[in-house]
Amino acid sequence: MNIEIKENKIIIDNPQDFDVPQTLNCGQIFRYSIDGNSAVVYSKNKMAILTWSENRIEISSKDVGYFYNFFDLDRDYSAIKQVLTKDKFLKKAVDYGAGIRIINNDAYEMLVSFIISANNNIGRIKKSVEYLCARFGEECGGYFAFPTLSALKHASVQDFRTAGLGYRAEQMFETIQQLTDEDIENLKNMPSDEQFKFLVSLKGVGEKVANCIMLFGLGVKNVFPVDTWINKVYNALTNTTTTDRKKISKELSARYGELSGFAQQYYFYYFRDNKIK
DNA sequence: GCCCAGGGATGCG
DNA sequence: CGCATCCATGGG
Numbered sequence: 129m130n131i132e133i134k135e136n137k138i139i140i141d142n143p144q145d146f147d148v149p150q151t152l153n154c155g156q157i158f159r160y161s162i163d164g165n166s167a168v169v170y171s172k173n174k175m176a177i178l179t180w181s182e183n184r185i186e187i188s189s190k191d192v193g194y195f196y197n198f199f200d201l202d203r204d205y206s207a208i209k210q211v212l213t214k215d216k217f218l219k220k221a222v223d224y225g226a227g228i229r230i231i232n233n234d235a236y237e238m239l240v241s242f243i244i245s246a247n248n249n250i251g252r253i254k255k256s257v258e259y260l261c262a263r264f265g266e267e268c269g270g271y272f273a274f275p276t277l278s279a280l281k282h283a284s285v286q287d288f289r290t291a292g293l294g295y296r297a298e299q300m301f302e303t304i305q306q307l308t309d310e311d312i313e314n315l316k317n318m319p320s321d322e323q324f325k326f327l328v329s330l331k332g333v334g335e336k337v338a339n340c341i342m343l344f345g346l347g348v349k350n351v352f353p354v355d356t357w358i359n360k361v362y363n364a365l366t367n368t369t370t371t372d373r374k375k376i377s378k379e380l381s382a383r384y385g386e387l388s389g390f391a392q393q394y395y396f397y398y399f400r401d402n403k404i405k
Numbered sequence: 406g407c408c409c410a411g412g413g414a415t416g417c418g
Numbered sequence: 419c420g421c422a423t424c425c426a427t428g429g430g
Contacts, residue, residue, distance in 0.1 A: 246411080248411080295413095295424090295426050
């Protein structure tokens, strides 16, 4: 995988560790659209256009540096996959999602997005997030930015209901009202156990949502978010019927260590995409 | 009509 | 602590 960086474009030749649809469709990001062999991706107030063919990916953006980090292009995924395919359970999932990369997204954007994600499905999450951007985000010439915290503080409980948040509307309102920009900045500089404690103290944020924020928004890789799919994965692999997600997360993060976040994402994508029960 | 979706809050023992 | 129950909403 050879990466060349130009002023407004990143060119990746022979991208064996990067499949754009896989990376976008694996449930870590909600602001994108795919049309044939091209896609548009948004983060904060930024936008990138991706096009791809068999042996080349091009990423065009006004902020190439941001999206270089966003798509985790500095990391050697071949090395990670080489370790994880030794795990009998994981091999099929890694082979299936071999082009997945873990996004480095904005922590605050992930916080808001994953509060919406609770007991929800990806289609509805996307719609709600898009509504909030259109309603409270800055117009950026053809698209809307993710709303800033100060902008979202103007949203009422009813506004969040109109956005389709359902019973999460009150939780979102409370958390947005309470949160400050300083909280978010502090969060980025905390050790991960304190990040977790702070996050789960917020309304609408439990262990799973906190782990997703850490994984996709704070670069913490030794967490194992357990949603309904990972719960199914665990029961299928261990021939059990537990619903104790805390136990599952503890066990699997101990098993996969610093590669937990990657392993989790391969499992999630493979089982959900194939609707394995 | 029932079940499910990247679960969390609350109350009760 | 663990456990049960409730929670909006739309698609299958």
